[in-house]
Structure formats: structure tokens, C-alpha cells
Amino acid sequence: MNPIFERQSIRKYLDEEVSSQHIIMLLRAAMQAPSACNQQAWEFIVIDNKEDKLAISKMHKFAKPAAEASKLIVVLGNLKKAKIKSMIEQDLGACCENILLQATYDGLGAVWLGFHPIEDRCKKIVEYLNIPDYCIPFAVICVGHPAVDGKIQVRFDESKIHYGRY
Numbered sequence: 001m002n003p004i005f006e007r008q009s010i011r012k013y014l015d016e017e018v019s020s021q022h023i024i025m026l027l028r029a030a031m032q033a034p035s036a037c038n039q040q041a042w043e044f045i046v047i048d049n050k051e052d053k054l055a056i057s058k059m060h061k062f063a064k065p066a067a068e069a070s071k072l073i074v075v076l077g078n079l080k081k082a083k084i085k086s087m088i089e090q091d092l093g094a095c096c097e098n099i100l101l102q103a104t105y106d107g108l109g110a111v112w113l114g115f116h117p118i119e120d121r122c123k124k125i126v127e128y129l130n131i132p133d134y135c136i137p138f139a140v141i142c143v144g145h146p147a148v149d150g151k152i153q154v155r156f157d158e159s160k161i162h163y164g165r166y
Contacts, residue, residue: 003104008152010109011065013144018070022106026073026143029102033094036087042095045074045129052128056140059124063113069142073099074129077116077136089116092138099141109146112139 023046030042047053048071057067066072075096077088096112103110115121116138125137 003101006152007100007104008150009111010144010146010148010150011111011142012147013065013068013070013109013142014147016070016145018108018143018145022108023071023073023143025106026099026102026141029098030073030075030095033091033098035091035094036084039081039083039087039091041078041082041088042092043076043078043135045076045131047072047074055128056125059115059128060113060118060121063140065111065142066113066140068144068147070144071142073141073143074125074131074137075099075139075141076131077138079134079136088136089138092116092136096139096141099143103141103143107145108143110141110143112141114139 027044030044031040035041047056053069053072054067056072057063057065075092077092079085079088082088100110100112115125116136122137125131125140129137131137
């Protein structure tokens with residue numbers, strides 16, 4: 001199985017725990033992401049408390065899957081540790097994609113909930129989780145055992161490929 005071609009956004013989960021070993025493997029995958037000048041300025045908050053998951057699910061209209069997920073991984077960018085601050089979003093994007101691919105490989109379901117750069121979303125999660133002002137709350141990844149089998153969408157579109165020049 002190639003997880004790149006099997007990955008899909010899963011928003012419904014079974015009422016079944018995701019093990020700590022799975023979470024550690026997801027975080028190991030996250031930290032293997034490429035990063036500008038190898039800055040690795042990422043940090044993570046793992047959430048499994050039902051009350052916290054419910055609160056996060058209400059922070060914006062697309063965050064509802066957080067309430068049902070077994071675990072949430074809040075992906076942060078630590079600006080104090082960033083050598084090239086302008087590249088931190090790219091680093092964190094790669095980090096999130098690695099989590100999603102590892103979740104797929106492990107037979108888990110996951111979805112990426114965007115927070116950064118939308119100010120009101122960031123403000124809510126920063127205040128709720130006491131995130132220091134030098135950390136960007138980039139995204140929340142919901143993780144659980146999938147409750148649905150979705151049809152894989154093939155996204156390859158040859159018309160979007162240009163050779164040499166546009």
C-alpha cells in the first residue's frame with residue numbers, strides 16, 4: 001500500500017482509542033519532515049480529554065470532527081526556535097502531511113483542521129490551551145479509527161502539467 005494514494009480526509013471516527021504507541025509513531029513521522037535549514041521549529045500538544053476536544057470542535061465551523069476523534073495533535077511553530085521564520089509555514093505543512101500519511105499507513109483516519117493564519121481561530125486556541133505568544137497554532141490533526149470507508153478520489157490531472165514553460 002502506498003499511503004500517498006490511499007490518504008483521504010476522515011471526519012467520522014469509531015468510539016475506540018488510538019494507542020499512545022500510534023501517537024508516538026505519528027509524531028516521529030511528523031518530525032521526519034523536511035525543514036528549512038533543518039530548523040525543526042515544531043512542537044506538539046496531544047489532546048485526548050473529551051472536554052478539550054469538544055471545546056476545540058467549536059472554535060470554527062470546520063472543526064467539528066475534533067469532538068469525535070480519539071486524539072488531537074495540535075501542531076505549533078515555535079518562532080524562538082526558527083532560524084528562518086518566513087519558512088516555518090512550509091515546514092509545518094510538510095510536518096502535517098507526514099502525520100496524515102503515517103495515519104493512513106497505520107490504518108487510522110485523520111483530518112487536518114486549519115487554524116493559522118486565520119486570526120480569530122488562532123486567538124481562540126491560543127487562549128484555550130495557554131499557548132505562548134512565540135508559538136503559531138498552525139493546525140489541529142484529528143486522529144481516530146475511521147467510522148466510514150470513503151472512496152479514494154483520484155486527483156491526477158494531466159492538464160495541470162506544463163513542460164519547460166507555462
